Amino acid sequence: MTIDPGQIRVILATDCGSTTTKAILIQYVDGVYRQTHRGEAPTTVEAPFADVTVGVVNAVTEVQELAGRRLVDASGRIIRPGTDTEGCDIYISTSSAGGGLQMMVAGVVRQMTAESAKRAALGAGAIVMDVIASNDKRRPHEQIQRIRELRPDMILIAGGTDGGTTKHVVQIAELIAPAKPRPRFGGEYSLPIIYAGNKDAAPLVRRILDGKFSLTVVDNLRPVLERENLGPARDAIHNLFLEHVMAHAPGYDKLIQWTDAPIMPTPAAVGNILQTIASRQGINVVGVDIGGATTDVFSVFDGVFNRTVSANLGMSYSISNVCAEAGMPAVMRWVHFDMDERELRNRVKNKMIRPTTIPQTLEALVFEQAVAREALRLAYLQHKEFATTLKGVQQQRTVGDTFSQTVSGGTIVDNMKLDLLVGSGGVLSHAPRMHQTAMMLVDSFEPEGFTTLAKDSIFMMPHLGVLAEVHPQASLEVFERDCLIYLGTCVAAKGLGKAGRPCFRFTIRSTTLNESGQMLVGELRLFALPEGERATVTIDPERGFDCGGGPGTRVEREVRGGTVGLILDARGRPLALPPERAAARGAMSRWVTSLGLYPEAGAAAGV
Amino acid sequence: MATAYAPGLTVTPRTRHRARRLLPILGEVLVEVGQHVDAQQVVAETLMPGELMPLNMARLLAVPPAEVPACMLKKEGERVEAGDPLARTKGIFGMFRTENIAQVAGTIESISSVTGQVIVRGAPLPLQVKAYLTGTVVEIVPSEGCVIEADVTLVQGIFGVGGEAFGTVRMACKSHDQELTEDLITPAMKGAVVVGGARMTERAIAKARQVGASAIVSGGMDDEDLKTLLGYDLGVAVTGSEQLGLTVIITEGFGEIAMAERTFRLLARHEGQTAAVNGTTQIRAGVMRPEIIIPLTREQLVTETERPHSAGVLEIGKPARIIRDPHFGLIGSVAALPSELQVLASGSKARVLDVLLPSGDVVRVPRANVELIEE
Secondary structure (H helix, E strand, C coil): CCCCHHHCCEEEEEEECCCEEEEEEEEEECCEEEEEEEEEEECCCCCCCCCHHHHHHHHHHHHHHHHCCECECCCCCECCCCCCCECCCEEEEEECHHHCEEEEEEECCCCCHHHHHHHHHHHCCEEEEEEEECCCCCCHHHHHHHHHHCCCCEEEECCCCCCCCCHHHHHHHHHHHHHCCCCCCCCCCCCEEEECCCHHHHHHHHHHHECCEEEEECCCCCCECCECCCHHHHHHHHHHHHHHHHHHCCCHHHHHHHCCCCCEEHHHHHHHHHHHHHHHHCCCEEEEEECCCEEEEEEEECCEEEEEEEECCCCCCCHHHHHHHHCHHHHHCCCCCCCCHHHHHHHHHHHHHCCCCCCCCHHHHHHHHHHHHHHHHHHHHHHHHHCECCCCCCCCCCHHHCCCCCCCCCECCCHHHCCEEEEECHHHHCCCCHHHHHHHHHHHHCCCEEEEEEEECCCCHHHHHHHHHHCHHHHHHHHHHHHEEEEEEEEECEECCCCCCEEEEEEEECCCCEEEEEEECCCEEEECCCCCCEEEEEEEECCCCECCCCCCCCEEEEEECCCCEEEEECCCECCCCCCCHHHHHHHHHHHHHHHCCCCCCCCCCCC | CCEEECCCCEEEEEEEEEEEEECCCCCEECCCCCCEECCCCEEEEEEECCCEEEEEHHHHHCCCHHHHHHHECCCCCCEECCCCEEEECCCECCECCCEEECCCCEEEEEECCCCCEEEEEECCEEEEEECCCCEEEEEEECCCEEEEEEEEEEEECCEEECCEEEEEEEECCCCCCCCECHHHCCHHHCCCEEECCCEECHHHHHHHHHHCCCEEEEEEECHHHHHHHHCCCCCCCECCCCCCCCEEEEEEEECCCCCCHHHHHHHHHCCCCEEEEECCCECCCCCECCEEEEECCHHHHHHCCCCCCCCCEEECCCEEEECCCCCCCCEEEEEECCCCCEECCCCCEECEEEEECCCCCEEEEEHHHEEECEC
16 A cells, blocks of 8 residues: 555554553644554453454554544444544554564574574564574584474574585575474464575575475575675565464454554564664664563664564563572662562562562562663673674774774674663553663663663554654654653763762753762762753763763763753763672662652652 | 452362363374273373484595485485494495494485485384373364363462372371471372472472472472572473472462462362372463362262352452562452552552451552452
């Protein structure tokens, strides 16, 4: 269907999640697109309904009631095209229901083609169940056993550069063929396999796999070592996601007919909107979505997009894993009072087995937010390790590079260059005070220099990501006005120093603020700078500290206010808490007080 | 609003239970509709394709990959026995030949002239599915398995480790709040489903394993003891495949917590009867909880009555369990369901309810932090 953006007045978008289907209505009001109403209903892909459209109609019906605008007709279909009083002009949707898109990827060298294949799959919104590579330290029979056990939605095979040796990638195909992995949604259709390796090996791979699987051959995703070409593989993943996976999920055949643009995997849509924003505004962005089971991290640095999914780092189903991976002392350093460790361990397990419970006491909330800091920190660490320049690339060095230690495969994530940090997911979105959200982001991501902090108000990024495909203007307008809640700006000095010594001097000028002073190492201060207001901040760092202009060099920037304000962070980077428990508790208590994170003891008047 | 949805675990003296017993791949079903089956009876069986063993034949024979097919003495699909020559080089004028001998029996799955790789598939592996539930076959799923039905007493636990097990119910504790310690485990409990009261200690679990009990069930356990039992810190609650020598089930949660009195009394009523238990827990979409299933005797079919299912709707007067601190583990009845959002001590706003405790105290908790006790 051809869509004329000029004619679009009412847009309906849904995101079919594993548990909830969320619908939003976007309308053209006073010359701009605004998100006006939202509704949600349980997702209905499992019995007894086994039809995703039931949940979609329920969520849309809620929007219809709130908006006073009929969107669903008597036969349960979405009314299109829209008129002045009813229906919508376009309907779009994303989906992660039924566990999203689950893929296995294979490549020849783990750090090269296999990693490029993983990047392609993650960028397309998939969960990567396993990466098989010739050098993954598993013996061939162990690899076959693993392939047999997995039930992916599809497989991506890469390996070899064009014109290079064909042997190794053919060997991978030879392992997959007899293992006969079965697709997740029953055995009624052939498992889709995408081949994106050495083009010379394509006929050989076709001979091994054709007939047994539904094979699609696309351009090599690593045609030469120096370059990735992920587009064709990502497009093929999206097409096969719709043709094979979605078409076999309950009710999706109907939903595909309803939508005016292809249904996108939810994370792919989030990646899409972040890339659009980064490119339109010329900024570097990091986005995070922390869920109950997994944490997704997205980044765009200098136009390069990366996404990672940290399976088993989450706040309910995976909370116990976060504590096991980080270690209880690492979690406890973020807690500013004493807690009994044995009892805490049991509480963590109780949350794992009853994941829908919520913290009732302040103590329980502080502990959950401490766990969240570690989950986010570990997820970001994994992201930094994955978002690298291409590995295996030969570098030409000159005499001038003699003392340079840079090697291929270094991370491209640079916190000093980070402009916007966006958080979403229950523990960040539903924190009782926005200050808590801001500090969870600052403590775990450790932004350096000047960084704007925001949260996704109602997890609208998936809807806007797919909308960007059909109506970029509407998508950007809603993103800017309704999607993000700006928390404020964090100004942090990179470098380490002795606590209590000078870190930087500052002046802040705005219509409501006229402040100047000195920050000592270990200090954290908050200045109220309301949403919509901007301030000019000048920082003079001490020697050894850097706020974006270089060590000891003055820097002046205009910063954005928000619901929290302007945070000056002189705790140093990398952020190090005292190793001793009592000292860490003392430091944390001071920061809690400086930011007013929690109500004072005894002031809590709730249930 | 007078009702809300808060599904809980099922603990019922009588329910008609169905067990779907299917093979992972197609095979032969050994029972028919209407047939009575015992828990340990095999109802379906099949042969799983054998293990795959890749051999880098080009390297083993020291020849280029393209020459491997010509060196093979066995063709694709052909059977080989351990000790059979698999491949042989031509050598120089018929001399200095290199030979490869099959290490295991199987069939030749593939021979590659590109990589020089030969894949041998081992002998098929027999796979059987037992009835698990003593009852009557009510449905056959052709070539896959069957559905078995029986009237049973069913107790769902909150968490377990270890898979399916069978045994006679033996009560080790005298009350629902008595800690299950090692001195309560006796050699007579060999092969039994041992039932405790409150927290089971690490030593009690070790003793149960030592005497050969098939399962151990109690109200709670310490996280630290679970870690010792498994040998690692469990990250996500997806269990069932552990090989521990016995199945472990907790009915309430982690920590010092007593088994719900109803659950304890119900299990005690069936002491001496055979139970099928499964510790498999999966807390993800399509949640699975561990279970203790006791088929009812002819006499019990007369005395035990089925109670209507509440379908997870919270109503005033319904029994409910508080599942999060500060009142974790307390059981009471729903006293009020205020509809307005309330501010919690944490500062969050949430919908709440009032629970009347047996002590007469009323506590207010978020609705998300209670579960119904299903009858």
